[in-house]
Amino acid sequence: MSEYDPRRDAFDSFNVAIAANRAKLLADRCPAAKRVEVIGQCELYLGDCMEILPALGKVDAVVTDPPYEIAAAGGGMGAKRKYLADIDGKIDAGFDLALLSAFDNWFVFCGKPQLVKLISQAEGQGLRWQIVTWNKTNPTPLTNGNYLPDTEYVIHAFKTHVWAAKSRFIVGPVEKNDFAHPTVKPQYVMAQSLRRCSSGGQSVLDPFMGTASTGVACVKSGRSFVGIEISEAYFDIACKRIRDAYRQGDMFATPAPAAPKAEQIGLDLGSGDQ
Numbered sequence: 561m562s563e564y565d566p567r568r569d570a571f572d573s574f575n576v577a578i579a580a581n582r583a584k585l586l587a588d589r590c591p592a593a594k595r596v597e598v599i600g601q602c603e604l605y606l607g608d609c610m611e612i613l614p615a616l617g618k619v620d621a622v623v624t625d626p627p628y629e630i631a632a633a634g635g636g637m638g639a640k641r642k643y644l645a646d647i648d649g650k651i652d653a654g655f656d657l658a659l660l661s662a663f664d665n666w667f668v669f670c671g672k673p674q675l676v677k678l679i680s681q682a683e684g685q686g687l688r689w690q691i692v693t694w695n696k697t698n699p700t701p702l703t704n705g706n707y708l709p710d711t712e713y714v715i716h717a718f719k720t721h722v723w724a725a726k727s728r729f730i731v732g733p734v735e736k737n738d739f740a741h742p743t744v745k746p747q748y749v750m751a752q753s754l755r756r757c758s759s760g761g762q763s764v765l766d767p768f769m770g771t772a773s774t775g776v777a778c779v780k781s782g783r784s785f786v787g788i789e790i791s792e793a794y795f796d797i798a799c800k801r802i803r804d805a806y807r808q809g810d811m812f813a814t815p816a817p818a819a820p821k822a823e824q825i826g827l828d829l830g831s832g833d834q
């Protein structure tokens with residue numbers, strides 16, 4: 561156990577008081593938020609992002625894993641995912657793409673039914689776009705007469721790609737985790753996502769934060785973070801994860817798989833720009 565350090569204690573108390581003050585200021589500015597927490601460089605809002613977003617300022621990037629459109633009824637994978645019945649449409653009902661209109665750099669995970677809509681949204685905003693994929697190396701071996709469920713898509717809409725990571729694919733396993741949420745993204749996926757659409761020191765918004773996988777990756781990589789979550793249970797997990805991330809310093813909980821060296825060849829539905 562480390563020795564008690566009164567200066568450290570005073571410094572920590574000071575920071576807690578500043579954060580509480582800032583959270584109060586933000587809550588006053590955003591009455592739609594049921595709770596606001598400020599932890600280090602992160603602002604976390606409990607509530608509906610559609611109501612909270614108008615009260616927030618500008619950010620450098622939106623990085624989010626919103627509710628996918630998944631059929632919980634009927635056959636196929638959707639029917640097998642029993643948890644969908646428990647979550648009241650908060651994870652499987654899609655989302656209102658209009659919220660993206662205020663941003664010119666967004667990196668949005670999606671399922672196949674949302675691909676075309678997100679591409680239309682990007683084109684409607686006059687942005688360039690690219691399909692990025694997360695290729696899972698350990699997919700559920702259920703094919704149901706179809707391809708393996710080994711790919712998740714991202715539409716990245718942007719003006720100019722000035723960021724460090726240029727590859728269109730992220731490769732690695734689905735990971736187990738201890739968080740009571742059905743769709744937690746692995747840290748390596750979020751870390752590699754951030755590098756494709758933002759730089760260190762910039763601000764990132766996740767309006768569908770869940771357990772704050774995006775936020776934790778921001779803390780670990782020196783970005784500031786704004787997260788919104790509608791479920792209080794997930795919001796509490798998010799707050800704890802962000803606090804733990806600051807406590808752990810800059811060590812990743814799980815090492816990221818090596819980034820792929822080759823650029824994907826083929827699948828480019830864009831207007832000819834690579």
Ligand SMILES: C[S@@+](CC[C@H](N)C(=O)[O-])C[C@H]1O[C@@H](n2cnc3c(N)ncnc32)[C@H](O)[C@@H]1O
Pocket residue numbers: 607608609610625626627628650651741743744745767768769770771772773774788789790791794
């Ligand atoms: C796919 S999950 C995100 C999971 C997250 N990537 C993680 O790793 O924990 C989408 C989240 O959006 C939340 N959500 C759904 N509708 C919302 C809304 N209108 N405003 C804010 N959050 C919402 C859900 O409760 C859910 O936790």
